[in-house]
Amino acid sequence: MKRAGIHQIAKLAKVSIGTVDRALHGRPGIRESTRKRILRIAKKLEYTPHLAARALSVGRANLRIGICIPEEIRFFYGQIRAGIFDEVRRVKGLGVDLVYRPVPSLGEGEDIRIADLLGEGVSALIVTPGNPKTVAPLIEKAEQQNIRVVCITTDAPRSHRTSFVGIDPELSGRMAAELVAKFVPAGAKAAVITGMLTTEEHRLKSLGFLDGFRKDCEGGAIAAVLEAHESEQESYGKTCRLIAGHPDLHGIYVSTVNCLPVCRALTDQGVSGKIALITTDLFPEMGPYLRNGTIMASIYQDPYLQGQTAVRLLTDLLLNGAPIPETRFLNPAIVLRTNLGQFREFSHG
Amino acid sequence: MKRAGIHQIAKLAKVSIGTVDRALHGRPGIRESTRKRILRIAKKLEYTPHLAARALSVGRANLRIGICIPEEIRFFYGQIRAGIFDEVRRVKGLGVDLVYRPVPSLGEGEDIRIADLLGEGVSALIVTPGNPKTVAPLIEKAEQQNIRVVCITTDAPRSHRTSFVGIDPELSGRMAAELVAKFVPAGAKAAVITGMLTTEEHRLKSLGFLDGFRKDCEGGAIAAVLEAHESEQESYGKTCRLIAGHPDLHGIYVSTVNCLPVCRALTDQGVSGKIALITTDLFPEMGPYLRNGTIMASIYQDPYLQGQTAVRLLTDLLLNGAPIPETRFLNPAIVLRTNLGQFREFSHG
């Protein structure tokens, strides 16, 4: 059987297609009773709009997605960007387009950018809130204007954003713990090097690791949880002291992207390969350390997939009316020496 | 600036849109010289067809993709199927549709199914060749009719299929080796349990493991490479004997999906958790063994992503004219206890 169209509905309702259109889209200038009637018929007929027809009729850009992410294209955000752009390109034919308003770095002037986007008539937003507190009101405002916002990588917890795409930080920590626990002997000591524990994400990763390690490693102990505050020097120094102070240390989990100082410290102290080092994310400079065994494995957030997924959630929702999950945790990938070449960071330059 | 359309071209070439259409699509009834001229103009204008318009005009099914995969929906192939169907649904609006002609099990009557599909006017094919030798000629025939065929999961090496989507078996083996090597002490013994070594895929997985283990595990040795021929009994029996005969065995890699007998053998012999067991793929029955540590990790082929990727390659090629890689190796995922819930097999029932 053929799919019902707007004409079909019009005929059954004994109105014109114009009226049907008004009813379907909540446009003004129609009596409430006729709208009800039309909607009922549409439902009965399981009407779904013909997207190609709509795209054709409305011309360019049926659904504009605003993007506000950091401009730093070198690694992580560049991958997110690529994932978003690639996915949008695939559905351009359906009238999807994007408005790219990046910020120079995470959180830098994002309020202005997002406010701009709201003014540009987008119907959806993808953002990495750098400063959730100041961004939250903007998100509220957007959602009230019926602009769906999807947070990516970092969430805006106190807002009513439509969805979040990213990884589950606690799971990241647990995976790291499981790997360490399997690599080290029972009763071993391990340590966590993180950013600032006041940051929710870092706190959860640590927590996940701590709890996971306690359960996975019989008789294991946590030597320390160090806050490196994303500082290279601090990271290096604290790691050196950690190693010196704990000759029986067998595992280290670095929960931030800032793992190079730790690698250098391990190398300099001559314990590269002796201590199971689990890191986070992936960028080219990590290559040598993964290859020579300093880094045993890395928990990879798959930024490209995050970008792709964010766009998919939105188009599935806005084009096909698919349900959208409130949060979408992606499966962290595990980077080893052998599969290094499989990751975009290492195969696409 | 606005994108050039068929009208624009017609005006510049001083012909009608009908003629432009003929030129653009290699339809008959046009002088070669005018076709050349029109094509040149189109190129200069960077003409890209408006897919929505095309889909609308041509009505249902602009690009029909034929699917011939095993019907066994329980696990692996069910995931492939889901990936394919989901992805097709997302571009249905662009006139993409599929013709599903499954075989009961791998290779069973696939020639007939594929031949059927060729007769049904599809313009692309996604197949899992069960018997590459007999399928290859059909693939040749299809490609000669300008039907692009993508092999999925298993390749048809001697054919000119347009692309292959799956994992690199050798890499699978290497990853397993890296994991085992990291889990066991130096000088440890490991074994491989595989299907039939005459099968290319099994041979390559074993090879990858053997070579990888030799390099990754200092002083390590391979205790045995057992062919279990996908038989439960054989698998169980051989594993028991393997364990009995090698008290110093520290690692086992099962390169087929048939890992349950091995798990049972390890459990029955009381070495569950003592021997690092790396398996392949994922299905619900593996859950308990992953949770209790009998299986240390599994190398997951991500069938859903394979299906999705196959469709994407085809639509990108046929709709957007994107280049298509001759082979597309996906990154095998690593299943651990902690991330078990992230996989579709365990979160979607």
Added chain:
DNA sequence: CTGAAAGCGCTAACAA
């Protein structure tokens, strides 16, 4: 408040 009609860019059938 509702109806009628003109396209959107392309395909396909028919005319010349």
Added chain:
DNA sequence: TTGTTAGCGCTTTCAG
């Protein structure tokens, strides 16, 4: 060999 024309299903504008 080429031109003309009628839609595809929807949005939008202009009349009523």
